[in-house]
Amino acid sequence: MLSERKRTILKALISDYIQRAEPVGSRTLARRYNLGISPATIRNEMADLDDMGYLKQPHTSAGRVPSYKGYRYFVDSLMQAEKLTSEEEQRLSRSLQQRLAKIDTVFYRASKALSEVSHYISLIMGPVLGQQIFQQLRLIPLDSKYVVVLLITDTGLVQDRLMEIPRGISASELDQIARLFTRLLAGVPLEDLSGSLLQELYKVFSRRNRALQEFFEDLISNFASAGGEKVYLGGTTNLLKHPEFSDVEKVRGLLQLLEEREFLCGLLADVTSKDIEIIIGEENKYVEMQECSIVTASYEIGGRKVYTIGVLGPTRMDYARVVSAVEFMQKQLSDTLREILR
Amino acid sequence: MLSERKRTILKALISDYIQRAEPVGSRTLARRYNLGISPATIRNEMADLDDMGYLKQPHTSAGRVPSYKGYRYFVDSLMQAEKLTSEEEQRLSRSLQQRLAKIDTVFYRASKALSEVSHYISLIMGPVLGQQIFQQLRLIPLDSKYVVVLLITDTGLVQDRLMEIPRGISASELDQIARLFTRLLAGVPLEDLSGSLLQELYKVFSRRNRALQEFFEDLISNFASAGGEKVYLGGTTNLLKHPEFSDVEKVRGLLQLLEEREFLCGLLADVTSKDIEIIIGEENKYVEMQECSIVTASYEIGGRKVYTIGVLGPTRMDYARVVSAVEFMQKQLSDTLREILR
DNA sequence: GATTAGCACTCTCTTCTATAGAGTGCTAAT
DNA sequence: ATTAGCACTCTATAGAAGAGAGTGCTAATC
Structure with missing residues (x-):
């Protein structure tokens, strides 16, 4: 036109x-x-x-x-995407090369590198826990009073809690219980664990022991409240480099938002497309962010979101570079995680 | 005088x-x-x-x-410490009341509440992992290729990693290996795991299987590299409320430092006294922080540091209030954690 | 008919000056 | 020893002037 x-x-x-x-x-x-x-x-x-x-x-x-x-x-x-220099690409891929790292560390490093290369703020949201499939429960007694509760997903993600051993339950019984729980519920997505299936389970257990039922109620509500996904944030101070944020008050409003886990999750939760998605200024649903843009991409395997990655900067953002950076990082991260988080 | x-x-x-x-x-x-x-x-x-x-x-x-x-x-x-209002005290203690929470969540909430009440930046460093005592190793096969490696301390802290199962090792063998490892090394502080004791262990294993030895080398270096403790940071934007930081450049320098995990650890690692300790302006060993003060306290049980808590603000800080807040929070946190992290 | 040079006009940003305001140090009186 | 009074200093603020960059319009040019 x-x-x-x-x-x-x-x-x-x-x-x-x-x-x-x-x-x-x-x-x-x-x-x-x-x-x-x-x-x-x-x-x-x-x-x-x-x-x-x-x-x-x-x-x-x-x-x-x-x-x-x-x-x-x-x-x-x-615009045409501006290829990163090979130095920059190396910087991004090297951040992931540390093999055997904790998945937590992978995301932390990735986020840091991405913010450094892009010169803006990077956001990475880890796997949505609720979408993971429950694989097994382990109850490992620590001493006579406490038990380490381990919930393991089919992708090897581990959630741990320390709980008191319910009265009158022995170590071998704990083991039995964990096995039973595992047998009954293996294969169920975590988000369904607190649902109706569990009601059934309660009945089985309540017959055996009142204390035990309470234990499980606690256990489930406990893992359920893990709730919000973790978001890795990098390079927040990059914001301060840009003249549109030379006003301290304006910066403060924005940084304050970025301190809220919930806000960050909300920001990334909507992203579904595998391709690059760009949200510009006024398109943002949060008023405070209408002078910002976000370039995002997400990655899923078999309908389960593995991560969402994004770069946040002023509307006057170097889109050409950022798009390349996000694209490249997505490729790297996918390669790194594909094996592990099937 | x-x-x-x-x-x-x-x-x-x-x-x-x-x-x-x-x-x-x-x-x-x-x-x-x-x-x-x-x-x-x-x-x-x-x-x-x-x-x-x-x-x-x-x-x-x-x-x-x-x-x-x-x-x-x-x-x-x-100065005389200025008692917090009961509202403020409630806010602090309520942040910890959620029982059964992950220890991670406890610290996160504590840090958030402390920053809100103090109106400055709060810092909390979690348990020093190296000082924890190794209690057991668990190897839980996930499928035919991967195994979840769990390292559990006597205080119930869990470190998990996903690793490939070494060639030619069956599930029951993994279990045996974990038992052996546990039997030989239980009671050793984590920081000594990578030391000479391990050399002995290597020899035992190497006789049995080359792949297995590599597996253990990986495993140990893996947990060793967990390294830096985690530091929970809250209320960084509070800094921007104060006129001494109306200069964006100055703020940026400081916030950039606070983004570095290593820096934060270094900041809190030195604190040893159980009582309130106040570091004022020039006393700071980091030049960039010489216009800031930090009020800290740490808490240990049996010589093991459980956490270090601190509030960071401009030198012109409301010491009377902050001291009360840190003191109160320390008491609350200790009460919450004493039971669990003996 | 599209393009361009020329020009008057507008608005901001910077620089300069003048002034008000707060505070000091000194001296002399209490 | 304390205080009132006063001349002096320094900053912060407001206003005025001028430079600079840009615009829109008109008339000349390709």
């Missing part, structure tokens, strides 16, 4: 603004980019783009700045 | 400065506090305190500001 010339101008303008963070004028544009047309012509085209809603002016006699619509257009049909 | 009147003036001045963050003049002091003496007298006393190094002037015709020496004196012999 836009003429080729308008596209060229829009692209140059947005690129320039992304780099320098200052309104771009016709003269500057003509000087910095060899467009082969005079400032006056550019001026006319810019006025058109302004009318059409792709650009806007901070004030009458300033240059133009991309509007939300401008960014959207840029991202969808102007 | 200081006359009673100088002490009174110093105390009033520092309290005022802590509250308002602005240099305090003699006139203001006389107006705001009923000291029963005129501004001129105060002026003379302030000049003395200045000469003695307790106060300093930002510039010739401004009021006085406490120097490091002034803060130190204030903290050591002027």
Whole structure:
């Protein structure tokens, strides 16, 4: 719909603004980019783009700045992903090379590396626990009073809790109970554990022992309350490098949000597409984030979400680079985790 | 050494400065506090305190500001801890009341509550893993290829890893191996596991199986690299509320440090005293933190550090309140954890 | 008809100056 | 020993002036 010339101008303008963070004028544009047309012509085209809603002016006699619509257009049909340097790619892949690491460490490192390479904030949400399949329960007595409760999923994720041994239950009985529990419930997704199946189980146990029933009620509510997924956050201070956040109050509002686990989960929970997804400024459902953009991708195996990865920065974000970084990191992470978390 | 009147003036001045963050003049002091003496007298006393190094002037015709020496004196012999309101105390203790929680969650909540009540940054470092005593190793095969490796301490802390099953080892053999390992090494502190004891063990295993030896080498290096303790950080954005951090660059430097796990550990690792310890401004060994103070306390059982708790804020910190908060929180946390982490 | 040079006009940002305000140190009176 | 009074210092703030960048419009040019 836009003429080729308008596209060229829009692209140059947005690129320039992304780099320098200052309104771009016709003269500057003509000087910095060899467009082969005079400032006056550019001026006319810019006025058109302004009318059409792709650009806007901070004030009458300033240059133009991309509007939300401008960014959207840029991202969808102007920009071409900018390949990372091999140094940067190495940095990202090396962050995962430590073999045998805890999955926790993998995500932590990945997040750190991604924020360093992108120069923005990186977010990684680990596997959604509720979607994992229960494989076995183990009850390992620690001493006469406490027992370590281990819940293991088919992907090898382990949740542990320390609980008191219910009155009058011996070590061998604990073992028996764990086996029974495992036999009855193996194969059930964790999120269904607290459901109706369990009611059945309660009845079986309650016949045997009152204390035991309580024990299981505690146990289940305990694991259920694990609730929120873990989100790894990296490079929050990168935000402060950008002039749009030189106002401390503005920064504070945003950083405060990022401190909330729930908020972060909410931010990433919606992402489902395997491909890169870009949420720009006003598209954000959280008001506080309407001057930010997020580039996300998620990865799932067999319908189970393994992780969601994202980069968060100001709307004036270097989308071309960030998209490449997220794409690359997703590939690396998938390769690393595919084996382990089938 | 200081006359009673100088002490009174110093105390009033520092309290005022802590509250308002602005240099305090003699006139203001006389107006705001009923000291029963005129501004001129105060002026003379302030000049003395200045000469003695307790106060300093930002510039010739401004009021006085406490120097490091002034803060130190204030903290050591002027201030009296300010009791928290019962609301605040409730907020702190309620954060721990969720029984049966994961220890991770306990610390997370504690840190969050402490930062909210203190209005500064809270730091909590969990149990030093290396000081824990190895109790047992479990090898739980997940499928034909992977095994969940569980290392359990006598306090019920669990470390888990997913590893490949060494070639040619059956499930029942894994179980045997875990038992042997447990029998030989139970009672040894984790930090000694990678030491000479292990060399002995290697020999035992290497006779049996080469693949197995490698497996154990991996396993040990794996757990050893768990390394850094976990530090829970809360309320970083509180820093931005204070005028001394209205400069974005300054904030960035500090927040960047706080993003480094190693830095945080280093910050808390030195703390050993069970009582409140206060590190003021220049006393900090990290240059970037010389405009900050930290109030810390740590808690150990039987020589093993269970946690270290701290509040970090600007040098102009409300010490009286923070000391109370840290003291109270320490009591609460100890009560919560004493039973569990003996 | 599209493009461009020229020009008057607008708005911001920076620099400079003047002034108000708070505080000090000193001296002389109490 | 304490205090009132006063000249002096320094900062922070507001206003004014000017530079700089950009715009939109008109008329000339390709």
